[in-house]
Amino acid sequence: MRLLCRVLLPAVRQGARGVTGGPQKEIRVRFAPSPTGFLHLGGLRTALYNYLFAKKHGGAFILRLEDTDRSRLVPGAAEGIEDMLEWAGIPPDESPRRGGLYGPYEQSQRLSLYHEAVQTLLERGAAYRCFCTPQRLELMKKEALRSRQTPRYDNRCRHLTSSQVQEKLAKNLPFVVRFQLPSGAHSFQDLVYGWTHHDVASVEGDPVILKGDGFPTYHLANVVDDYKMAVSHVLRGEEWLISTTKHLLLYRALGWQPPEYAHLPLLLNKDGSKLSKRQGDIFIQHFVQKGYMPETLLDIITNCGSGFAGNQIGRTIPELIQQYNLQSISTHSALLDMDRLPEFNRVHLTRWIEGADTRAQLVAELQTLLQEKYKDVTFEKEYIERILVLRKGHLNLLTDLLSPDYSYLWIRPSVQQEDLHRLSSEATEIGSLVVRILQNSHNVTGLEVLSTELKSHLQQLRATKYSTSMKLLRLLLSGLQTGPSVAEMILSLGPEESIIRLQKALLK
Structure with missing residues (x-):
């Protein structure tokens, strides 16, 4: 077991490439979504954690589109993902749009690399062609479910002889390529979850790595691309934790050095339920259309999780980079309270106004x-x-x-005379009094001064309470019964516009 771990994860023995100790190497991380939908909060969080890690250590943040599932592609999703990363203020250093030395950055344009890797695995006996028909696989699945067992491939084609394979190829029978899983439990060290081991061969059959249409599955493509793009650290959601053993076994079979892995705990609703793409309000476009600020989304998705110095409101990207610590990320799920989103946005909007x-x-x-x-x-x-x-x-x-x-x-209100006199019989006197105060412009020097000036004069009225006078003036200025203070309304509109509104309403 120890020997196997050394083979799988030599980077762990050397340290985390300048982050957890060991020799300094270039930090390169990637966000690799599938353009089968638009960017949502969970994807934004994964992208952000990668971006912060890269900037914290002077590395590169890569956007790679894993578009090999051609049947599920959504038109415009690829462009939309990169648009939203740029809107959020976490643009990639390398991407389909920006280019880079390790492109192309769309998997559909990298097929020759996957075929080359598959050929290497076939030659080494680590992979084989599988000619099982979809009908046979479906029958196996139904039988397993009927027996209350987990469906798995029985590795039947693993045992075909070379002559049998050649015979089937000569008949042009369709096939996929499967990776031959070694038996036994295999351990690896995750930078968040620690030492983990899975005996994948005992619970599932040999996985498909190349489909019949010539496109790779995720398991092969992400391994090939991470290696070819010199990715040093893979930061992704914990749902991929159980698949990591397969990926490391592929690295070993290809004779390649694997990256470090850090799996991020789930981002959940505040009630503990999973975020669902069926929730229309989890997509980033929704928040853009509603007018939320980019910093607000970044702030709230990091506030509810770990990896930063306490739960603070109002953090900016430079502050997130400074506080970010991969080693302090816990395995507890992050509970996202979207009811607080307006509060977060108010903090960031205030900062922008200042x-x-x-x-x-x-x-x-x-x-x-x-x-x-x-x-x-x-x-x-x-x-x-x-x-x-x-x-x-x-x-x-x-x-x-x-x-x-x-x-x-923005527009002058229409005020009915009966509404004014219903509030006070002194409506004309009150309006005229405020006009005289405003015409003496040196009194309008600030909110507190104006409030005091209005109060000192209006409290002298005998027939109308001060609070009623305020309601009347608010109605004269805005046409509203409630709203900001009268002094703030006057300062917002300006003395000249306020006088015009007061006189216009009173002269009706």
Whole structure:
């Protein structure tokens, strides 16, 4: 057993290639999704952990598309995956779009490499051609299920003689290529789960590595590509942990040095259920359309898991890189509480509003959104920026400012006189009083000062309570019964616009 472990994982004996000790070697990691669907939260988390690991150690982050399952490809998914990585701020260093020295980065364009590896395995007796028909395999499966056993291939074609194989090839019988699993338990060390061993040959038949259509299965393709692309560490979901033994056995049969493996615990819903692609709200495009910020998604999917310095809100990519520690990742599943997503986004949006450069980006984005919604109205950048600063800490999403609650900021409301006088018989006096305060512009110097000025004058009214006066003024300025404070509304709109609205409503 110890000898086998040395053969399978010489990298473990040498250290984790400059990360867990040992000789320094170039760090190269990959995110290898299948373009059979669009990027979702679980995939984003795997990509992020790889990206952070590469940047932490000055290495390369590779995007490779495993598109050999041609029947399940989704049009646009390949481009969408890379688009979403770029949107999230974790772009690959090498990819189908960016290129690189180890391309092509789509498996469908690397078939010659897989066929070369298969030929090597056939010549070494580590693989064989299987001529079993789909009908026979289906009957075996049904019989196993009827007997309450796990379906497995019986390795029948492993025992064909070379003359029998040649005879079948001469008849042009269709075949697949299977890898011959050695018997016995085989151990390897995972950087998260520690020493693990599986006796795969006792629970499953020899796996197919080359399908009848000439395309490889995942087991062969990922081994060949990881080796040919000089991948040093494989960070992937724990669902692949049980398959790793097969992959290491393939490395041994091909005489190749394997990478280090680290399997990441599952990302689950907060109730412990699995994230499902049937949940439309787990795809990254959903969050883009809703207006969430990239940093928000990266923050929340790392906040609920391990590998970082405590559960903090508001971490940026540089902070995640600094805190990231592969050795501190636990085997416990990460429970994702998406109910907190607005809270996370509010923190990151506030930070963007506070930064001069990032605030300018928000202003430009909001200006575009406003022009799309209010096509005949022009909004000055200075005005939009003032709104953002005043609403800082109150907005969950930038698009909140497009909601009906904030429409008063962009268009003048229509106010009915009966609504005003229903609140107070002193409506005209109250509006006129505030107009005089605003015309004395030196009093409008800040939120606290304006609030104090309004309160000191309006509390002197005999027939109308101060709280009622505020409701009246809010209605005059915005057409709404509830919302931000009157002082904030005035500072948002500006004294001139506020005076126009007050006088227009009172002159009806």
